[in-house]
Amino acid sequence: MTLHGRLLRRQLATSRRQSAIFVLCVALSIVTLVSLAGFGRSVHSSMLRDARALHGGDVIVESRSPLSPGLTAAVNRVIAAGRAEGARINEFYSIIRPAGREDSLLAHIKAVEPGYPFYGTVDLASGRPFRQVLAPGRAIAEQTLLDRLGLRVGDRLRLGDATLTVADVVTQEPDRPVNVFSLGPRLFVAAADLPSLGLVGQGSRVSHTIILKVANPRETDRIAAELRASALRDRERVDTYRTAQSGVKRFFDNFLFFLNLIGIFTLLLAGIGIQSSLAAYLAEQRPSIAVMKALGATGRFLVVHYVAVASVLGIVGTALGIGASFLLQGVLPELFRGLLPATVEFRIAAPAVAEGLVLGFLTVTLFTLLPLWQLRAVKPRAILGKEEDPTVRSRAVWVTTGAVVLFFLAMVLWKVEEPRSGVNFVLGVGGLILLSLACTEAVLRLLRRARPRRLAARQALRGLFRPRNATRPIIVTLTAALAVIFAITLVERNLDASYIRSYPPDAPNLFFIDIQPGQKEDFSRTLGMPALFHAIVRGTVTAINGRPIDREAERRKRGDNLSREFNLTYRDSLLEDERIIEGKSLFRPDWQGVQVSVLDTVVEMSPMAVGDVITFRVQGVPIEARISSIRTRTRAAVQPYFYFVFQPAVLRDAPQTFFTAVRVEKPGIAQLQNRIAARFPNVSIFDLTETVAVFARVMGRLSVIVRFFTLFSVVAGALIIVSSVIATRQARLREAVFFTILGARGRFVLSVFTMENLIIGGVSGFLALGLAQAASWIVCTRVLDVSWQPFPAVSAALVAATVVLVVAVGLGASLSIIRKKPVVFLREQAEE
Incomplete structure (x- = not known):
């Protein structure tokens, strides 16, 4: 060797x-x-x-509004030529009620044509084929829906203007998106029943999809390209099963x-x-x-x-x-x-x-x-x-x-x-570590000057600056790692406080969407309470200052982006929870032409300022509007808001629907839902008391995953503590022996080492808490736009847990030193 x-x-x-x-x-x-x-x-x-199974077909055509005549004709030509089979799918939310009863439930309705799905299977509890069971007059429900309404297979339920029979229970479907994000349980109905339901009208919030099974798989890309050429780029998407983004994949990629x-x-x-x-x-x-x-x-x-x-x-x-x-x-x-x-x-x-x-x-x-x-x-x-x-x-x-x-x-x-996100993350982490280092240096300088009366405390402080003691890297590492965990915990608590535990008492909890213009007055009377109606006009952004929007690049962004279709509105005044941060007023009386006020969230998607020109496409009509003001929201309550607000004269005559939101105490929700659903079956009703429960479950699960991976960072800090104790073993042994020779008992040595770790844990915990409080305040008030609370009890518990962790790790690594007999140590030194 x-x-x-x-x-x-x-x-x-x-x-x-x-x-x-x-x-x-x-x-x-x-x-x-x-x-x-x-x-x-x-x-x-x-x-x-x-x-293929996740999407149910080879080619997928999607739109949030009815498909354009050109695209519909192109699809029909492909099907008529025998090049593909097609099946239409319409998805929307609506209220369902057991026949003859007053209780109701928001459900995710999926109306499908025969042939769906071309790939994969929809599994039913009975084991029967899906295509044989789903027929006009029948419905297939998730078990959750039946449980919440107390229904069984064979019972009848009301959906819109129709009464349907529950024919079976769905246990699994191939193209189901991440199930925890669905606002209601699934209900399948036959597409042939759609007209009799009376739920879909002009401007209704419906997802329109056509899936195609291509006869010759080698023609898949060619057919998709032909359909894409006939589609409206700003609102219709044509993808193959290889390029389409499923709900699961979008969620997974982002997380x-x-x-x-x-x-x-x-x-x-x-x-x-x-x-x-x-x-x-x-x-x-x-x-x-x-x-x-x-x-x-x-x-x-x-x-x-x-x-x-x-x-x-x-x-x-x-x-x-x-x-x-x-x-x-x-x-x-x-x-x-x-x-x-x-x-x-x-x-x-x-x-x-x-x-x-x-x-x-x-x-x-x-x-x-x-x-x-x-x-x-x-x-x-x-x-x-x-x-x-x-x-x-x-x-x-x-x-x-x-x-x-x-x-x-x-x-x-x-x-x-993503270069921009990557650079921001590097700057953020660099800033966190530099702040941790600066705060650590400041605290260590103060501790060097401290002169406590108790001997044990003085010796503990002296031990922090023992040669080769990694006090600085220990505190910096623990502070940075714990600051992330603390900040995540505090943000979660603030979200929980704002939207779940203490839902704002004045915030609306029932949202009514897709009210037709001719129904507005009758709806207001049926509602029986004051309500502010907001007009909704669907439109897309096509250019900013003459520069066309790159929709593919926008879609690749992880946050909200300008590629989607927006809800536009018109009014001439600010809402109660809005204020202007740029511009003199909502609209400028001294400006000519079309004006638009934008929410500050839009500016985060793409840089723009007052005076810039945005080009919209509304119902196929291009509109150029000059930005007259930039608004922000002043509170985090769940209130209606719009990214783009126009002058009334611009959009008043455009095809539109209305929505409103009201506050109803929980005992009266079911009665009001039933009254509205019976008279206006096309109106979608969203009960946010159910939505926040879904949100709470999702947040809880995601928080567990994030904390699991973040704990690895804390383990890194714990390893440095152990390494520091091992590196200073000889010096610690010598100190312990000197204490014993001078008459100190083992309890004194233990108290010195405990105090040393208490200081490290306390400094790390309090520094991490300070950084986390600042970070959570920024995230809550600037990013999430929710109210912020410091949560002193939770904060104290986090710091206490940090101290316990550091003391346990430090003393655990020091036990062999504390137990060492002075005579053994002196004999070893003499032999050396």
Whole structure:
């Protein structure tokens, strides 16, 4: 065996604890990203495999309004020529009632033509074929719908103007979007019954879809291209099963985007742990390094040797991380239960493993550069036990810092695939770490000057600045990681307080949509209470300042965007919860031509200012409007609002519907719903008391997933604590022995170490809480537009949990030191 080999084996054997910490940090740095990469590929491959079933056809035509004559004619030509079979699907929400009873329920109605679905199956509880069961006069319901209304198969229910018989129960359908986001249980009806329901009129909120089964699969793209040429680009979409975005895929892509950001954040913090643990490891080896230098070892020999040490530990950590990623695949299905189709197979493919190997190599390389560079500063005098830290040249610090920043930025751009979002995330994380570092430095300076009366407290403060004690990186890492977890918790609590637990007492809870112009007066009388009616005119944005909207680029944005169809309205005054932030008034009396007031949310989608010109297409008619003002909402209550408000004269004569919202106490909701549904079956009624319950369930499940992955960041901080205790073991032992020799009891030593960890935990917790409170305030008031509360009880619990965690980890790592007998320690020192 070579000299390097013998030294490597001996040093790994004598520094098993620090080696273990290093390995765990490496594993932690890659486990989240590799498991998410494998998870993402599993979902994407499963959806690609089942793409036809997820959409029910080869070509999918979609629109939020009735299909244009040109596109309808093109579809009919393809079907008439025998090139494809077609089936129309209409989806909307409506109130259903058991026949002869007063209770009611909002349901998701899906009216389908024979042939649906062409791929996949709709499974029924009876086991019968879906196409044979669904016939005119019949309905197929989800079990949830029957349970909530107390119905059984064979019972009759009222839907609009028709009475239907419940023929069966649906247990699974192939193209069902993420079920937790549906505002009501599903009810299938035959498309032939649609006219008799009386629910669909001009301007009704209906999703229109045609699915086509292509006779010759090789013609799929050609047929889609032909139909796309006849479609209205601003409101009709034509896709193949390969290019269409299912509800499941849209949800998954957006959520995985967020989880990947957390994974990259964890990688960064684990990288800090790698650097800290290697520095502690080399600090333990300093006497050996000094001896080797005294015996003539060169700096190059030492660097090569410890690069080999780091490489071996890095390989072990990478293998452990990839292995843990495989184990994590068994946990992910349970975490995502109910959010993804049951057909998704969770596995890690070879590309994810290769990605893990590359990540492991790059992470270990970048985060070990600085500690390895420090080897040059170790002098032979360290044999005498000098504790001073080696000096590091500023050039090395800047080079390694720059390399880490570039690596971090490249990781973000690679995973996020959106330069703007990636840069914002890097700036946000950089700002968080810099703030954590600045606050830590300020607190540590104050603690250095503190002179408490109690001896134990003085010794605890002195211990924070013990040579090689990683107090600073511990606090910075824990502060940054916990700030993210605290902020998520506080934002969730504020959302819960605003929309769920204490639904605003003056906020409307019943929304009535698709009121026809001729029904407005009669509807108002039937409603029997004051209500403000808002006109809805459907339109799209086609250009800003003459620059056409790139709809494909807009659709790729993760948030709201300008590619969709908007609800436009007209009025000449502000709502109670609106104020103008740019412009002199809602509309300018000194301006000629069409004017429009936009909500500040629109400005976030695309930069625009007062005086800019927006081109709209309303019912096929182009309208150019000059921005007269920019509005914002002044409170977070669930109130009607519009992105675009026009002057009344501009849209008053356009095809339109109306909607209104009122506040009704819970006991009166069912009675009012039934009265409105009986007289105006075409009007859609949304009960937000049910919606917030759905929202609460979704938020709860997503919060669990986010916290699960964020906890890996906290583990990184805990590993640094353990590493710091191990690195300062000798100094801690010496202090404990001196305390005992001077007459102190074991309780005193325990109190000193406990206080030291209490300070670290308290400082980390309070700094994290301060940053989280600020972040949650910004997110709630500026992004989500909800009221903000500090939640002192929850905040205190979070800080207390942090202190308990740090004390438990710190004392757990220090138990062997506390239990060490002074005579044993002195004998070992004498032998040395």
